[in-house]
Amino acid sequence: MDIKQKDQGDITILSLNGRLDLESSTRLKSETDSLITDRHNKLIFDFKGVNFINSSGLGALVSILKNVNSCSGKVILTGLAPYVKEVFEITQLSNIFEIYKDERQAMNKLKSM
């Protein structure tokens, strides 16, 4: 998985590209945890390039969400393909993640915080 970081003010956008599975989830968690340690706690994950996700990827995202929540930050997911979004719905994780259609909506939400 390829992870590209872009900062806009105090908001960090992570564009993910590829598979979010067992192998890549460890790296995603580790890189994001470093960001949170560096006080980047307003995070947007852009899923436009994610073509596969399973419970390993979901587990990493839940762990990141807990970490961000504990420091009063916010995680927003955008650009999920319908079949990727369905995995969040099957697991009911769509109830705890804020999911927006695109990056612009997510930015507006975070700027209003």
Added chain:
Amino acid sequence: MQRTDSNLNEHIKMEMLNSIRSPQIVDELMKALVELTPMLDKEKYRFRVAISEIVTNSYLHGNQQNPERTIWISILILTNRIEIVVEDEGDGFTESAISRKYESDGIYASGGRGIKIAQKIADKIEWYHTDRGTFAVSVCKYYKLPNEEAVESVKVKV
């Protein structure tokens, strides 16, 4: 691509060393194999996720990430369904153990969702100990044909 061959009958068997890459390797194979079936595109993806969960579980929990252990895969593609059996060298799991973990950790658990996801996606999922001492999980999915999807869609609208 959707194949409408009325005599689908393929049986593939393979074995692989237990590796963190095992789930992805199996998924790349599944991605090609589901194209041989008349499954709808969204069903193909769901089925790949289910199989990925089972192989991940075998690697992590069954074979406990031990690179000297083996995962065996059997893939049966028939006219009306696809069946996959994944075997590992672990002790296996039980329904109550899965439910216990899922319920005790709650929605914020960082793990424990894999088998539950597979159960929700598959039409039939069974697990058992084999005569040769391995633990096997069998996953079956019947093909939903486009006309069945249309009927379901009408039902939902009503």
